[in-house]
Amino acid sequence: MANKITRPLGTEDVTPKQIYKWYTVERLARETAESFGFHEVRIPTFENTNLFLRSVGETTDVVQKEMYTVKAKETEFTLRPEGTAGTIRSMLQNGMLNDALPQKVYYILSCFRHERPQAGRLREFHQFGIEMAGSQGPTSDAEIIALAKTILDNAGLKNIALHINSIGCPTCRAEYHKALRAYFTPRKDELCDTCLTRLEKNPMRLLDCKSPICAEIGKDAPLILDYLCDDCKAHFEKLQEYLRAMDIDFMINPKIVRGLDYYTKTVFEFITTDIGAQGTVCGGGRYDGLIEQMGGKPTPAMGFAMGLERLILTMESQGCDFEQPKTCDLYIAPMDEAAVPKAMQLGQTLRVSGYQVEYDLMERGLKAQMKYANKIGAAFVMVLGENELNTGKAKLKNMQTGEQTEIALDETFEEKFDDIAVQFMFHDIVEDFEKECQL
Structure with missing residues (x-):
């Protein structure tokens, strides 16, 4: 391998x-x-x-x-x-x-x-x-x-x-560089190779060296504030x-x-x-x-x-807060091949309005689709089968509360879903506020 x-x-x-x-x-x-x-x-x-x-x-x-x-x-x-x-x-x-x-x-x-x-x-x-x-x-x-x-x-x-x-x-540093060279030159044999080069070209760099030996040598070096x-x-x-x-x-x-x-x-x-x-x-x-x-x-x-x-x-x-990742607003579960086109049409309608929508792409059974919807944290799930296609209505399930709401699968679908989603978000905001008040 x-x-x-x-x-x-x-x-x-x-x-x-x-x-x-x-x-x-x-x-x-x-x-x-x-x-x-x-x-x-x-x-x-x-x-x-x-x-x-x-x-x-x-x-x-x-x-x-x-x-x-x-x-x-x-x-x-x-x-x-x-x-x-x-x-x-x-x-x-x-x-x-x-x-x-x-x-x-x-x-x-x-x-x-x-x-x-x-x-x-x-x-x-x-x-x-x-x-x-x-x-x-x-x-x-x-x-x-x-x-x-x-x-x-x-x-x-x-x-x-x-x-x-x-x-x-540059005027200040010209004098300061002289002071640094006077300080480091007597111990230049102990400096690392990089600092030996710096001693002539830019002695301030010696103060930034990560070598423990150079750092120890430089701990009592002149300070720039005295030369401003x-x-x-x-x-x-x-x-x-x-x-x-x-x-x-x-x-x-x-x-x-x-x-x-x-x-x-x-x-x-x-x-x-x-x-x-x-x-x-x-x-x-x-x-x-x-x-x-x-x-x-x-x-x-x-x-x-x-x-x-x-x-x-x-x-x-420090345990600071981060924005929470965007999760699925609606998972549409088609029960058979006949329901797939409707699932795709409804999903695309909501995506244009800014919602995150998914439907089955793996040809899973209904039970496996429900497991997947839970894993991705879908807020709502809607099952589409022969009955839903014939009646033009489906049940929208709130995955947090288990509550189900009937919704029409016609031109009002986007508007109705929007109303339900807004109520859901408002409920979460109120709940979070009440928790903060208790704290």
């Missing part, structure tokens, strides 16, 4: 039994973003590799170790490892930055990174992200953070901590003022540097400990130099990305 083909390591299937959880978080994210004035953008799954080399940064782990890159004839393409670079490329290429500013977009997309799979971290993963281009003030930083927090709040999450930091501007210029310091202080004005709790974490080179000034993370280990549910910040770096005019910008797998894991661990 041949070996079964299985999905690649670091990927997951989303089955019909799980998809409703994805619908829940995607709807929450979309509706919240749109309430803040953001609009959806969709970009290609792969881009020219040079886009990520220029934007993400050649010293990052993403570029050095994690990108999936292929050559097609003379052109090199890379599956997107994140959403910001492609979105900014799209803004530039489609002239969006010539329109009214700020430009505010969101996306839901899959990303690809070759890293060690673990809970909430896959090689193919999904992100909800937002990007805002054109506004340089700390009001935008606060607005972006408020949007992310609103999504997490709407999802019902608890115990999510907001960590903020400022990593300054007056402008960056004022920006960061204003951000804190605005967050307090919106009653958003935060803690300053000077160790946050983010994993990508394009960040400047404000960086932030929403962190949870509810999925087995400390995990970032959402991370983002400001990247004022990225658009110019990619060939556009100097334009401030910022955004965040939220891992959907990790968000769902956190919601599951």
Whole structure:
């Protein structure tokens, strides 16, 4: 017997039994973003590799170790490892930055990174992200953070901590890089090979190294907050003022540097400990130099990305509510071949009105059809046989209460079914309300 083909390591299937959880978080994210004035953008799954080399940064782990890159004839393409670079490329290429500013977009997309799979971290993963281009003030930083927090709040999450930091501007970082090199150079023989390269090219990346040895060496490293210029310091202080004005709790974490080179000034993370280990549910910040770096005019910008797998894991661990999957409204059980055309006609009539209708496709007997109707959670069942076809009437059975209602199989069928279904839904709403009142 041949070996079964299985999905690649670091990927997951989303089955019909799980998809409703994805619908829940995607709807929450979309509706919240749109309430803040953001609009959806969709970009290609792969881009020219040079886009990520220029934007993400050649010293990052993403570029050095994690990108999936292929050559097609003379052109090199890379599956997107994140959403910001492609979105900014799209803004530039489609002239969006010539329109009214700020430009505010969101996306839901899959990303690809070759890293060690673990809970909430896959090689193919999904992100909800937002990007805002054109506004340089700390009001935008606060607005972006408020949007992310609103999504997490709407999802019902608890115990999510907001960590903020400022990593300054190129002027600040020039002095800070000198301080970091002075700190790490005496112990450079103990650093990993990757950090040895970073020491010269981008020493801030040393603070983000996952090696326990490098982390231990860096625990007492100088802090960027001690090197901020007056402008960056004022920006960061204003951000804190605005967050307090919106009653958003935060803690300053000077160790946050983010994993990508394009960040400047404000960086932030929403962190949870509810999925087995400390995990970032959402991370983002400001990247004022990225658009110019990619060939556009100097334009401030910022955004965040939220891992959907990790968000769902956190919601599951905290017992948050998900939308319930849509179930069958009516199952029509034809007793013989003669009843099948009528079952199909009635079913199609209700489907056009938005109802989910099924009928037998397996040539089952009536008893087996009833079992199937129970398994799929049909709200109503209607049996069609010779008697029903001759009289033009059938019994509609409420599978929850067992109550049966006679219904005509003529042009009034859709209207009559609609009335019965609405009464059924109203009964459920009242029942749920009474249960909540008792609680």
